[in-house]
Amino acid sequence: MPCSTTALLLTLALLPQGPSAVPPSRALLKAFTERARVAGTSGSEWGGQWVAAQLEEAGWEVELDERVVLLSLPRRIEVGVYGAAGVEFSRRVERYDPDAIPPGEIPPCLAWSAEGRVDAPVVDAGRGLRADFEALKAAGVELEGSIAIARYGGSYRGVKAQLAEEYGCVGLALFSESSEDGVERGPSWPEGPWKNDSHCQRGSILPIANTPGDPSTPGWPSPAPGEEGRRLDRDARNAALPGIPAVPIPMREARLLLEHLDGSGPGPARLELVVEQPRELRTIVNVVARLEGDGDGLVIAGNHRDAWVRGAHDAGSGTITLLRAAQRLAARRADGWIPQADLLLAFWDAEETGLVGSTEWVEANAEMLTERLVAYVNADAAVSGPDFAGASGVPGLDEVLARALARVPADGYDNQLERFRQVNGKDPSLGLAGSGSDYTAFLHHLCLPVLDFSFGGNGGGQYHTRFDDFAQVDRFLDPGFVGHERASQFVEELLVILSNEGADAFDEELFCERLAGMTRDAAWLGGGNALSLAEAFESLAESLRETDSGRGGRLLAELAVEGGLPGRPWFKNPLWAPGLETGYAPEFLPLLALAAQQDGDALVEATRAQIAALAAIEQRVVARALDVRDRAPMGR
Numbered sequence: 081m082p083c084s085t086t087a088l089l090l091t092l093a094l095l096p097q098g099p100s101a102v103p104p105s106r107a108l109l110k111a112f113t114e115r116a117r118v119a120g121t122s123g124s125e126w127g128g129q130w131v132a133a134q135l136e137e138a139g140w141e142v143e144l145d146e147r148v149v150l151l152s153l154p155r156r157i158e159v160g161v162y163g164a165a166g167v168e169f170s171r172r173v174e175r176y177d178p179d180a181i182p183p184g185e186i187p188p189c190l191a192w193s194a195e196g197r198v199d200a201p202v203v204d205a206g207r208g209l210r211a212d213f214e215a216l217k218a219a220g221v222e223l224e225g226s227i228a229i230a231r232y233g234g235s236y237r238g239v240k241a242q243l244a245e246e247y248g249c250v251g252l253a254l255f256s257e258s259s260e261d262g263v264e265r266g267p268s269w270p271e272g273p274w275k276n277d278s279h280c281q282r283g284s285i286l287p288i289a290n291t292p293g294d295p296s297t298p299g300w301p302s303p304a305p306g307e308e309g310r311r312l313d314r315d316a317r318n319a320a321l322p323g324i325p326a327v328p329i330p331m332r333e334a335r336l337l338l339e340h341l342d343g344s345g346p347g348p349a350r351l352e353l354v355v356e357q358p359r360e361l362r363t364i365v366n367v368v369a370r371l372e373g374d375g376d377g378l379v380i381a382g383n384h385r386d387a388w389v390r391g392a393h394d395a396g397s398g399t400i401t402l403l404r405a406a407q408r409l410a411a412r413r414a415d416g417w418i419p420q421a422d423l424l425l426a427f428w429d430a431e432e433t434g435l436v437g438s439t440e441w442v443e444a445n446a447e448m449l450t451e452r453l454v455a456y457v458n459a460d461a462a463v464s465g466p467d468f469a470g471a472s473g474v475p476g477l478d479e480v481l482a483r484a485l486a487r488v489p490a491d492g493y494d495n496q497l498e499r500f501r502q503v504n505g506k507d508p509s510l511g512l513a514g515s516g517s518d519y520t521a522f523l524h525h526l527c528l529p530v531l532d533f534s535f536g537g538n539g540g541g542q543y544h545t546r547f548d549d550f551a552q553v554d555r556f557l558d559p560g561f562v563g564h565e566r567a568s569q570f571v572e573e574l575l576v577i578l579s580n581e582g583a584d585a586f587d588e589e590l591f592c593e594r595l596a597g598m599t600r601d602a603a604w605l606g607g608g609n610a611l612s613l614a615e616a617f618e619s620l621a622e623s624l625r626e627t628d629s630g631r632g633g634r635l636l637a638e639l640a641v642e643g644g645l646p647g648r649p650w651f652k653n654p655l656w657a658p659g660l661e662t663g664y665a666p667e668f669l670p671l672l673a674l675a676a677q678q679d680g681d682a683l684v685e686a687t688r689a690q691i692a693a694l695a696a697i698e699q700r701v702v703a704r705a706l707d708v709r710d711r712a713p714m715g716r
Contacts, residue, residue: 093468099166103560105564108403108404109397109553112400113343113549116186117183117391118153118432121183126656140371141372144367146364147302147365147366149361150360151295153178154187154356155178156172156176158173160353175187178362188327188328190326190327192285192322192359192433193326195357195358196324197352197355199350199622201225202226202253202351203228204215204229206376208239208244209453209661214245224248225249226249227249229253229334231256232253232257237284238288238518244324244326250324252685253351254326256331257388258331261540262277262331262541262543272549273555277332277335279541279545282327282328282544283328284431284432284433284434289662289709290648292436292659295312297440301441305363317359337349343433356393361644366437367426368427369421369424370407370423373421379422381426381457381459381602382402382427383398383518384437385429386427390551392401392552397459397557397564401459402427402568410646417576423579435520435521449522449526454579455477455529456529457531458517458532466563467496467537468485468500469572470531472532473510474633475509475528475590476635478507479587480574481508485570490566516658524652526652533567588621589624589671592620596614599614616691620701623701627705654671671690672690
């Protein structure tokens with residue numbers, strides 16, 4: 081078929097012009113990161129309009145999905161650091177206007193912190209894990225009425241806030257050790273990519289392992305502007321949110337505090353924290369673009385476009401990767417290719433405050449997604465180097481992952497798949513995805529197939545700081561923007577495969593076999609329980625193999641827990657879930673893990689129930705195969 085004018089122009093836009101031409105992704109990222117893009121502000125609104133314009137120019141049909149949600153944005157943050165006898169070492173007062181046009185840079189803050197003023201002695205809480213607080217209790221340290229100072233790492237920051245409050249602390253300050261992402265790693269910004277002692281990590285402390293999304297609408301979608309919608313009242317939602325003031329602090333403030341602790345208890349160092357940060361309703365905008373296909377299926381790739389400041393890496397790199405993939409796919413379409421499923425590209429708002437935009441959209445479209453979705457591909461902070469670094473998701477998409485990588489170039493190798501094999505000595509595979517990004521609602525609420533990926537090779541300390549900007553990416557993370565171009569080609573190829581193959585792209589036999597292997601390795605189950613459950617997964621895999629009657633990725637959905645997991649009904653995936661005291665990392669077989677905390681009998685009963693659920697699915701698989709055989713025309 082002859083190439084149309086549109087296809088030719090799009091194709092030319094994809095190609096660097098000349099040997100030293102600048103990749104298109106570089107110009108896109110530079111433009112996209114001109115402004116701060118905090119959700120609920122004019123910066124995020126501008127970012128949505130900018131993304132929509134790029135998609136429309138590429139030929140996609142664009143919808144702006146507006147929702148009114150509860151957000152937590154600061155007005156005033158004050159931190160005073162004191163030593164013995166009330167000597168003031170430092171004080172900073174920072175103000176923010178979320179309604180400013182153009183938007184300013186949000187000061188270091190933790191979304192969903194309680195408001196208030198606290199002035200109390202400091203206790204060093206290690207990483208803020210339960211074991212750290214228990215160790216302090218065992219040592220006789222008085223936690224009641226203190227302010228905990230804790231290091232990032234080991235768990236989601238929201239877990240640290242929950243535990244600090246549980247153990248009686250009246251405030252929390254979080255910081256990053258310089259050995260993690262600062263000067264002990266190498267030269268700091270602006271001479272190098274690592275964090276200097278004046279920067280600190282912003283973030284959310286929403287309890288996302290209980291219920292992500294808008295905390296005023298847990299389990300149902302937030303309404304559009306002007307629509308009536310059901311919400312929890314103020315008391316109910318505040319009861320589910322953090323109850324103590326919490327802030328991030330830079331290493332220079334943390335060092336002053338640590339130097340004046342004797343290790344035996346609170347003080348003589350003190351902190352004064354003032355947090356003015358109302359929880360209020362504001363409008364967010366998801367940008368959803370469609371490329372119509374020729375079938376009933378639906379394939380979605382998504383990424384959040386909001387950021388704590390300019391967010392060039394998190395998640396500007398994912399946004400630009402998807403925009404470049406949009407241009408590539410539009411060029412294919414203009415040249416005659418027709419996807420066999422509708423393609424959606426979603427650019428979520430308010431991910432940084434607690435996966436809000438994607439969660440509310442998924443809740444609003446749950447029935448349609450359950451019927452149609454082939455898979456959801458997530459980008460997020462997708463690029464920090466030139467080569468494929470890894471992926472997580474739902475086992476069963478491993479082969480699709482490998483085939484897409486085999487179509488993407490790699491320096492010194494035939495392709496990215498061959499490079500990964502040679503460097504790592506194995507094929508790429510999908511680790512179980514926990515939480516912390518926009519795949520969460522698809523995976524843990526609807527129990528549908530997801531894949532989250534990244535390209536890497538370089539590092540820096542920019543996470544949620546002011547210097548996560550264009551210069552950081554351009555100079556250190558992806559100079560030349562090779563990684564952005566390769567990542568966009570990977571997304572293009574992945575969506576083409578998923579669209580063309582639909583339900584057949586998901587290997588349910590592999591899904592069962594992988595879970596059987598993980599079950600056998602779960603020593604905490606006990607030998608007999610582990611063996612019996614692994615054999616049940618293997619039996620289901622064998623039935624799927626013999627009957628060739630899988631559900632195209634709906635196996636996990638068939639296992640979904642009606643009413644959700646105990647204590648957190650929004651989470652319906654019984655095979656893995658984000659750990660309540662990790663927040664991000666997955667906990668394997670959460671129902672059995674909960675039973676194991678009780679006694680051996682409870683674990684045995686829970687294991688039997690899980691085996692029975694697998695057996696019931698196996699019976700349905702066989703029954704479907706028999707039904708198909710009986711209804712087949714004679715002679716075939």
